[in-house]
Amino acid sequence: MLIEFEQAGVEAAGRPILQQISLRLVESRVGVVGLNGAGKSTLARLVNGLVLPTTGSVRVDGLDTRSQAGTVRRRVGFMFQNPADQIVFPIVREDMAFGLQRLGLTRAEQAQRIDAQLAALGLSALAERPAHALSGGEQQMAALAAVLVCAPEAIVFDEPTNQLDLLNRERLRAVLKTLPQQLLVLTHDLPLLDDFDRVLVMEQGKVVADDAPAAALDWYRRRCATLGGAPC
Numbered sequence: 001m002l003i004e005f006e007q008a009g010v011e012a013a014g015r016p017i018l019q020q021i022s023l024r025l026v027e028s029r030v031g032v033v034g035l036n037g038a039g040k041s042t043l044a045r046l047v048n049g050l051v052l053p054t055t056g057s058v059r060v061d062g063l064d065t066r067s068q069a070g071t072v073r074r075r076v077g078f079m080f081q082n083p084a085d086q087i088v089f090p091i092v093r094e095d096m097a098f099g100l101q102r103l104g105l106t107r108a109e110q111a112q113r114i115d116a117q118l119a120a121l122g123l124s125a126l127a128e129r130p131a132h133a134l135s136g137g138e139q140q141m142a143a144l145a146a147v148l149v150c151a152p153e154a155i156v157f158d159e160p161t162n163q164l165d166l167l168n169r170e171r172l173r174a175v176l177k178t179l180p181q182q183l184l185v186l187t188h189d190l191p192l193l194d195d196f197d198r199v200l201v202m203e204q205g206k207v208v209a210d211d212a213p214a215a216a217l218d219w220y221r222r223r224c225a226t227l228g229g230a231p232c
């Protein structure tokens with residue numbers, strides 16, 4: 001997929017959050033890092049029209065996120081930073097079925113895909129559990145299952161490991177490696193990006209470095225040290 005930002009800027013509450021960003025993302029694995037408040041989530045939300053640019057445009061395979069948001073959202077999955085934000089139905093299985101109903105699958109097809117997806121992630125035990133009563137990490141894994149079961153063409157992950165224990169972190173890392181989709185991953189878990197194709201570093205609403213992971217992450221660590229914190 002080609003994700004294109006053309007002079008895309010975002011303003012909120014009268015102040016710039018993203019400053020006119022121009023980017024062409026075609027790589028299979030793209031990471032985004034940056035300090036808290038740098039604008040990473042806003043950049044990610046532009047990709048599927050959850051946030052619309054105040055200036056410029058964002059297109060996914062030529063589809064404008066402003067005028068063709070519905071089509072873009074069917075093709076681009078999104079895993080939210082806070083998994084509770086994406087839970088719609090009370091039971092994990094029902095919540096996963098929600099996305100599949102929109103794809104027009106029969107009940108039997110839905111059940112088969114849900115069971116297979118949960119099993120693939122080692123989550124079969126969660127199928128009948130109330131989604132809102134799960135732990136933060138369990139919710140994050142259930143949210144991952146709900147995105148993957150719809151088999152979108154590209155997936156945006158906003159801090160996918162922030163609540164995961166070591167076991168699930170390793171599971172997620174392994175899942176990311178095997179997914180055929182194009183992935184855009186925002187994270188503070190820098191080693192997650194070691195084998196990515198490209199990493200963007202954001203600061204104050206701008207992309208300030210854009211390189212292969214080793215160079216971009218080194219740039220970011222040195223930048224953090226310069227800003228006076230401990231090395232990132």
Ligand SMILES: Nc1ncnc2c1ncn2[C@@H]1O[C@H](COP(=O)(O)OP(=O)(O)OP(=O)(O)O)[C@@H](O)[C@H]1O
Pocket residue numbers: 012013017034035036037038039040041042043
């Ligand atoms: N709707 C909004 N209204 C006002 N300010 C906003 C809005 N959305 C984001 N911001 C501000 O824009 C800045 C960038 O936010 P964003 O969530 O994109 O950062 P981030 O890099 O993802 O941060 P973090 O690493 O902490 O998740 C922050 O200062 C945030 O408070």
